[in-house]
Amino acid sequence: MASLIDAKDFSPIEDAETIMNACKGFGTNETVLISILANRNAAQRKLVRLAYQEVYHQDLIELLKSELSGNFERAICLWTMDPAEREATLINEALKKATPDYKVIIEIACTKNSEELLAVKRSYQSLYKHSLEEDVASQTIGDIRKLLVAVISTYKYDGEEFDENVAHSEANILHQLIERKAFNDDEMIRILSTRSKKQLSVTFNIFKDLFGTTINKGLLASTTDEYIGALRTIVRCINDPQRYLAKVLCNALNDLVNEDDALNRVIVTRAEKDLKEIKDHFLKRNNISIHDSVDRKTWGNYKTFLLHLLGKE
C-alpha cells in the first residue's frame, strides 16, 4: 500500500506556474515546492513536468537542480522523475561508482515485477543509448557479474502457478550447494535468477521444512564476502521485500553520515507502492516509527519532504 493520498483537483499548468513563482528572484520558497510536488502522484507529476517544459521551455528537474541543494534537492528530483527513469538513473549511478553498488541494482531488479523492470530497461536505453544488461556486464567482473547480469536480464514469469516437484528438487540442490560452499555454482545462479517469485518462495519454504533453517541463514554461516552478500540480498528481496527495505531504512537512519542515499531512495521509490507495509515492519522491529526516527534524525526541508512522503503516522 502506498503511503500517500492523491490530490483530487489539480491543474498541471497552475502547478507549473506556482513552481516557477516559488523559484523566481533570490531565494526559493521550498515550502511551496513541497506542498505541490509531494502531493501529486506519479502520473500527475509527469503532467506537471510536461506543462512546465511546455510553458517555460526547461526541464523541471533542471530547475529544481539549479534552485536547491543537498539531500533535499536529491530527494525532490528523484521524486519528480518518472519512476522508470528514476530507477534507471539510480542503477546508472550505482554502476558508475568506483565499486559498483550491487545492492542498489539487486534491490531494484528483485523488488520489481517483470513489467516494471522492463520499463526501467526501456528508460535506461532511452537515457544512455545502451542496454542495462551491457552496462552491468561491462562494468562488473567475475562471479558477481554472472549473478547480477542473470538477475537483471531475465523477464520472469510473474504468475501464481508453480511446480512443487521442481521446488523440492531445487531446494535440495540449493542445500547441497550451500553445504559444499559452492555458492558461485551455475545452478545457484540459475535457480535464483530465472525462477518466478512464487516458485522461489515455495522453494524457500520447502528448504526450511526439510532442513530446519532458512536459506539466508545457510548463506550467513558461510563467509562474508561481497558475492555472498549479493546472494543474501537477492534472497531477502525475493522473500520479503518490505522487510528487507525496512532493514535498509533502519541501517540508513542509524548511520546517516554514511547512508549513501538509501533513506532517500527507499522512501522515494516505495512511497507510491508499499511504504505502508515497510513502515509496519520498521515499527515492529525497532519499536519506533520511521516517522519519529526521520523526525529526530533529519532536518529542514529534507525532513519536511520525507515526512510528507511517509504520510500520516
Next chain:
Amino acid sequence: MASLIDAKDFSPIEDAETIMNACKGFGTNETVLISILANRNAAQRKLVRLAYQEVYHQDLIELLKSELSGNFERAICLWTMDPAEREATLINEALKKATPDYKVIIEIACTKNSEELLAVKRSYQSLYKHSLEEDVASQTIGDIRKLLVAVISTYKYDGEEFDENVAHSEANILHQLIERKAFNDDEMIRILSTRSKKQLSVTFNIFKDLFGTTINKGLLASTTDEYIGALRTIVRCINDPQRYLAKVLCNALNDLVNEDDALNRVIVTRAEKDLKEIKDHFLKRNNISIHDSVDRKTWGNYKTFLLHLLGKE
C-alpha cells in the same frame, strides 16, 4: 521485404465460414484453405481465427490439425498462429527434444529485435506458465547453457548509436580469446549476448580490418563441437540474418528427409518480414531460385502452400 501482398478486401466471418465449409463432411478442400489463409497477413489471420472461434466455438488451429496431416498441416498451423505464439511454440518444441535444438533457439533470439523477442517471451509465459529463460536454463547445461541463457535474456539496445572505442577494444578481446581457444570465456559470452546488433557489427568489421579474417573464420578454424557451432550461429545471425537463413533453406532443400522442419520454419516465419532478401541470397548462392528448388523437391498441398508464401518469382 515481405514476399507477400496483403488481401485488400476480406471479411473474417466470411473467411471462417468458407474454411468451415471446406472442412465439412468427408475430405477437405485444401485448395480453399490455401487460397484463404496464404493470402491473409498476420493481423488478418488473427481476425479470421477470432471469428472462427466466435462462430464455431473451436480454435481454428485445432480444426486444421484435425483435418490435415504431415508437413502441410504443420506449415499451415504455424502460419495461422500469431507470430509471437508461433515462435514461442517453436522454441518450446526445440527445448523438448532429447538434445535441445540450439540453432532454432538462437535463430529466433538473434534475428529478432528486442520488442519482437519480448513478444515471444510474453507469449511463452502465457502458453506455458514459465518464463522462456527458466525453461532454457533448466533444460540445458554447461557452456551451452551459459551462452543460450545470455542470448535469450538480454533486452538489447536496438538503436543505431555505437561506441567505436568499445568496438575496437572488444574486437581485440575477441581475437585474443579465439587465439587462446578460450571460446567459453565469460567475456566472449558477454560481448556477443549483451552488445547491440549495431555495436557488434562495428566490432566485427574492426575485427576484420585488424586481423584480416572474419570472426566466424576464426571460430571455424577451431573445433567442431556443439558450443562452437552455437557461437558461429550467433555471429552469423547477428551479422547477416538473411544470408544465414538462405543457407538454412539451402541445407534443408538438399536434405529434405532430415531437414527437420527448417524449410517450413524459415518460409513461414520470414514470409511477412524479409523473405524477399533471403530469396535473393539463395539465388545468388545456388544459381537456382528457392521457388524452383521448392517446386522440384516438394509436392502436393505442401508445395502449393510454400510456393504461395514465397510469392511471385
